[in-house]
Amino acid sequence: MQNFKKIVILLTLVFAFSCVSKKEIVYFQNDEIEQNLVSNSYKTVLKPDDLLQITITALDLEAAKPFNLPAVSYLTTTDRATGTPQQQSYLVDNNGEIDFPVLGKIKIGGLTRTEAIEFLRKKLDPDYIKNPTINIRIANYKVTVLGDVNKPGTYTIPNERITILEAIGLAGDLKITGKRNNVFVMRExxxxxxxxxxxxxxxxxxxxxxxxxxxxxxVYIEPNKASSQDAAYNKNRAFYISVGSIILSLLTFLTR
Structure with missing residues (x-):
């Protein structure tokens, strides 16, 4: 009986030490905020596979019209456009180029939004349009959050500005078993x-x-060791239950 009590105490201690401590789960508990290094400025850099919506406007509407081609579908039998015209989108290819109306192939990959707007303005003014107003938007701006979170997935961001904390919020926050000190971000x-x-x-x-x-x-959230072990345990649950039953039977027999 004495041996059985020792085993119970040992298992209790193991369980207690395996529990997640407060220091492992509380956000923003370490270090001071270095205010001089905090910056609210953010620049969107255009990259390959970005799907851009580019709008050109000016006082002379006719001059701007060729640069705002609608995207429409056509009936094969009548060659007539169907549906509601939508704004044309431009895919940035692997060379950082888009095929833009009138101008043809132009390279804007690697530029910030502000730089791309200024680049287009110089291409258009004054040869095609005088004092154009240019707007560029990434239609497929998205981030992906995977790993030990409540709602892993890919999220489309309409305003093209998101912090890692907001992204984790969209994913339903980390599970209690997610490693707060080991969050990885992969960027190209x-x-x-x-x-x-x-x-x-x-x-x-x-x-x-x-x-x-x-x-x-x-963004990838790594599960802690206890969670990984639990996942491995669940795969072999039947085996462990059988082994546990045998051990318990032996202990009961030995402590009689």
């Missing part, structure tokens, strides 16, 4: 995949280069 920069690691428990997140996410960023 000039054709190369770059991996960033951040700690949600630290206030240094506010000065991280991935605090503001960019289009097509991947």
């Amino acid at each position: 920069v000039e054709g190369k995949k770059i991996k960033y690691e951040i700690d949600l428990r630290s206030n240094k997140i506010f000065t991280s280069p991935v605090y503001y996410l960019q289009q097509n960023d991947f």
Whole structure:
């Protein structure tokens, strides 16, 4: 009986130490916020596979019309347009180029939105349009949150500005078993995949280069060791139950 009590105490201690502590789950508990390094400025950089909506307006509507082609579908039998005309979208190819009306192939990949607008303005003014107003929007701006969160998935961001905390909020926050100190962000920069690691428990997140996410960023939350072990256990639940039953029977027999 004495051996049985010792085993129960040992198992209780193991369980207690395996529980998640407060230090592992509370956000922003470490380090001071370095206010001089915090920046609210954010620049959207145009990249391959971005689907752009570009609107050109001017006082001379006729001059701007060729640069705002509608996207329509046609009936094969009558060659007539059907449906409601929508704004044409332009896909940035692997070379960072789009095929734009009248101007043809132009390279805007790698430019910020402001730089791309200024680039187009110089192309159009004064040869085609005088004092054009140009708006560029990424129609397929999205981020993906995977791993130990409540709602993993890909999220479309209409305003093209999102922080990593907002993205985690969209994904329903981390599960209790998610590692707060091991959050990874995968980002493509000039054709190369770059991996960033951040700690949600630290206030240094506010000065991280991935605090503001960019289009097509991947956020991955790693499960903690206990969660991984539990997943492995669940796969072999029947085996462990059988082994546990045998051990319990032996202990009962030995302590009689």
